Structure formats: structure tokens, C-alpha cells
Amino acid sequence: MTRDKTITKPEKQDQQTANEEETEDTGNIESAEPEILVFRDVFGEEYETAINPDIPSNLFDNDKFIHEGDILRYDDEGYDCKLGIDVSHHQGSIDWESVKAQGYDFAILRIGYRGYGKEGTLNRDQTFEENYENARAAGLSVGVYFFAQxxxxxxxxxxxxxxxxxxxxxxxxxxxVYDPESILDDEARTDDVSGEQFTKNTKEFCRLIKEAGYVPMIYSNMLWEAFELDLEQLSDIDIWYADYEDVPQTPYNFVFWQYSNTGNVAGVSGEVDLDIWLKPKNE
Incomplete structure (x- = not known):
């Protein structure tokens, strides 16, 4: 993500403000000043954002995330955790039997994308059909994502x-999965799109996917959660969260975590994104 928007912590004021309420029956003053999160992007740049308490919270225990090379575990008996990869035509032809043999149980396949140029052409991923058939034949659960512009x-x-x-x-x-992203190294048709509009776009895409009988999901990272998407409006849709720190920085709930973009998996040429699905056992 390339957007440089930052939100700084509000300055405290000596007098009672709209952020404070005096409780009439006790005389106590309750501060409504939001909690501030400091986080880093993939390039190590630090940002600040106010945490919205009305968005479902991240309740995972960071001490229970255990990295063993490319493998990530969440050491909690209350969760049934599965590992997976997400791929596109950039990975070329994949040996899905080898992927499955290493303990990867699911795949999220790029089904298509919109070009980021002015025309915004819609394109099918060239390897979707092959990956869909072969991943499912190897016993992996399959989902799809669309790179949106x-x-x-x-x-x-x-x-x-x-x-x-x-x-x-x-x-x-x-x-x-709806995957709206900023273009890092070129001008893009979405450069001037507001966070409000991104949120409307996301709601519309997910509404139509749900109406068609599929389960919608949103791909996001901390920059998008802080400065673009209004997650309060999208709280009924699960999140696939991307973050390459050792533990997730988001204060908000998610179901899938893309924890690496430099994984090495037999059967896949070059580096590949790695994911964990954190599914409560009582669901």
C-alpha cells in the first residue's frame, strides 16, 4: 500500500471536551479518548491510528503463535488451524499433490483481476481452471480471490x-475474496479513490457474491484497516488479513492470516504466499 495518510493521537485538553463525559450521579469524569495503535507497514514505516471499539476485536493470544521456519502454528486447543497457500499465474504450473503432502490443506486461487490502467480491463487468471481442478483433486479446500481496481x-x-x-x-x-489494493510502483486508476468509496465498492461486491450463494470475504492489511476501509460498516464480512510481522498487528478480528509472502513450498516454483486458517472448533 502506498498511501501516506497518518492519524495522530489527539492532544489532551485542560477543559472537559466532547471526548469527556461527567457522570451526574457520581461526579466522575469518563474519558472517551480512543486507544492509539502504532503499527509498521511492510517497508518498516510506522503509522498511528485510533482503534475503533465498535469493530469486532482480535482476541487471539499472540504468545500462542509459533513459527517453525515456513510453518506457523497457533497453540490453542480451541482452534482447528489449517495451513494453506494463495497463488496466481505468477507461480506457473503447480504440483498440488506435493503441496498437499507437506501439510497444506487449502488454497486461495486468483480467479481474475482488473487492470490498474485507465481502461480497467477485466481479465481471467490464466491458471485458474488448472489450479481449481488439480488442487481439489489433491484434496485441498479451495477458495478464490479477485484483484480489484x-x-x-x-x-x-x-x-x-x-x-x-x-x-x-x-x-x-x-x-x-474481494482484494482491493494500491499500486506501489506506478500510477493507477484508483489513486484518487476515497476510503468511503472503497468501502462502498467492497460492500457491493460482497453483496452480490452472497446473493449468488457464495461466502464473501475481504482481503486487507493494517494500512487499509486504518486509512481506507470502514470495517464498522463491513463487520458482517470475514477478513483475510495480511501482515508479515511475527504476530498480527491488527486490533480487529480476522479468520485467515497471510503471514508470509516469501514461503518455499515443494511443488511451487519460486516464493509463494503462506496462510493460516484459524477456525474455532465450536463452529
Whole structure:
């Protein structure tokens, strides 16, 4: 993400302000000043943001995340955790039997993308069909993601219909993920899109996916959660969270965590994204 927006901690004031309430029956003063989160992006840049207490919280115990090379475990008997990878045509042809043999149980496949240039052309991922058939044949659970560059709700709806057209009723064990991203090294059609509009786009895409009988999900990272997406409006949709720190920095709930973009997995050429699915056993 390339956006340089920052939110600084509000200065305390000597007098009671709108952020403070005096309780009439006790005379006590309750401060409503928000808690501030300091986090780092993938380049090590630090940011600050106010934590929204009305968004479902991250309740994971960071001490229970255990890294063993490329393998991540969450040491809590209350969760059934599975490892997976997410891929696109950039990984080329994949030996899914080898992936499964190493203990990876799911795959999130890129189904398509919108170009970030002015035209915003919709494109099918060239390896989707091959990956879909072979990953499921090897026994992996499969979901899909769409790399989005919509600038309006109408374009987000177009992206959803494009995805549904490719799926054409195919079975999925995992969600259909909306993946809006900033372009790091070039001008993009979404450079001037506001966080409010990104949120509207996301809601529209996910609404149409749900209406079609699939489970929607949102791909996000801490920069997008802080400065772009209004997660309070999206709180009924699960999050696939990306963060390459040792523990997740987000204060908000998530279901999948993309914990590395430099994984090495037999059967996959080059580096690949690694993910963990944190599923409560009582669900």
C-alpha cells in the first residue's frame, strides 16, 4: 500500500471536551479518548491510528503463535488451524499433490483481476481452471480471490458478475475474496479513490457474491484497516488479513492470516504466499 495518510493521537485538553463525559450521579469524569495503535507497514514505516471499539476485536493470544521456519502454528486447543497457500499465474504450473503432502490443506486461487490502467480491463487468471481442478483433486479446500481496481460501485458490481461468470456454479469450500489494493510502483486508476468509496465498492461486491450463494470475504492489511476501509460498516464480512510481522498487528478480528509472502513450498516454483486458517472448533 502506498498511501501516506497518518492519524495522530489527539492532544489532551485542560477543559472537559466532547471526548469527556461527567457522570451526574457520581461526579466522575469518563474519558472517551480512543486507544492509539502504532503499527509498521511492510517497508518498516510506522503509522498511528485510533482503534475503533465498535469493530469486532482480535482476541487471539499472540504468545500462542509459533513459527517453525515456513510453518506457523497457533497453540490453542480451541482452534482447528489449517495451513494453506494463495497463488496466481505468477507461480506457473503447480504440483498440488506435493503441496498437499507437506501439510497444506487449502488454497486461495486468483480467479481474475482488473487492470490498474485507465481502461480497467477485466481479465481471467490464466491458471485458474488448472489450479481449481488439480488442487481439489489433491484434496485441498479451495477458495478464490479477485484483484480489484474498481473506482465505483458499478465497477465493483461488474467485477462480481465477472467472477460469478467464471465460477459458473462451481463448488467452493472457502470464500470468494474481494482484494482491493494500491499500486506501489506506478500510477493507477484508483489513486484518487476515497476510503468511503472503497468501502462502498467492497460492500457491493460482497453483496452480490452472497446473493449468488457464495461466502464473501475481504482481503486487507493494517494500512487499509486504518486509512481506507470502514470495517464498522463491513463487520458482517470475514477478513483475510495480511501482515508479515511475527504476530498480527491488527486490533480487529480476522479468520485467515497471510503471514508470509516469501514461503518455499515443494511443488511451487519460486516464493509463494503462506496462510493460516484459524477456525474455532465450536463452529
Amino acid at each position: 474498481a473506482v465505483s460501485e458499478e465497477e465493483a458490481a461488474e467485477e462480481a458478475e465477472f467472477v460469478l461468470g467464471i465460477l459458473n456454479g462451481r463448488d467452493l469450500e472457502l470464500p470468494v
